[in-house]
Amino acid sequence: MNTSLTVARRAALRARAAAAASRIRCYATPAAPAPTSPAPMTSTQPPDDDPQLADYPRLPFVSKQTRPALGWEDLQFRRNFGEPLHEQEEVLSMWGPDVPVVAPQIALRWFSIAVLGFVSLGVLCNYAHPVIPAIRREYPFDGLSSELGGLEENKARVERDSEDEE
Numbered sequence: 001m002n003t004s005l006t007v008a009r010r011a012a013l014r015a016r017a018a019a020a021a022s023r024i025r026c027y028a029t030p031a032a033p034a035p036t037s038p039a040p041m042t043s044t045q046p047p048d049d050d051p052q053l054a055d056y057p058r059l060p061f062v063s064k065q066t067r068p069a070l071g072w073e074d075l076q077f078r079r080n081f082g083e084p085l086h087e088q089e090e091v092l093s094m095w096g097p098d099v100p101v102v103a104p105q106i107a108l109r110w111f112s113i114a115v116l117g118f119v120s121l122g123v124l125c126n127y128a129h130p131v132i133p134a135i136r137r138e139y140p141f142d143g144l145s146s147e148l149g150g151l152e153e154n155k156a157r158v159e160r161d162s163e164d165e166e
Helices: 003-022 106-129 140-144
Strands: none
Touching: none
16 A cells, blocks of 8 residues: 555654754764854964964954854854864954944944934024023112021112113
């Protein structure tokens, strides 16, 4: 009763099981070759004169955050076993400062536009508010200084009549 459809289904199931088994990683199976980083592992720049590095590879100053998320033996740090660490790994690791999404020049332009907008709104509100349409209140008897306790701090403006001075 083995029809060609049944044989094809069994072959497909066996192929699927073999693919799943090859993806399962155990102690004895070798690791699949992981993708390389977008930047080359060694730089083409001339070696600097740091005697402490000796023959250690000069790696490019590229953050691990720019690497693809999948395909690494250590997914959290996006690195493979045995991969050399950069001299400044603490800055270039996944826990280092974030890689800016926007170029610094564009971010400065946006920030300047925002500051200019807030300042111009403040200046506009300053010029748009109306002047007080009334005269400030004036109290008799030299600003009620004796009624308020005689303190010099409570003294109001001294009234000056322009008619009396003439």
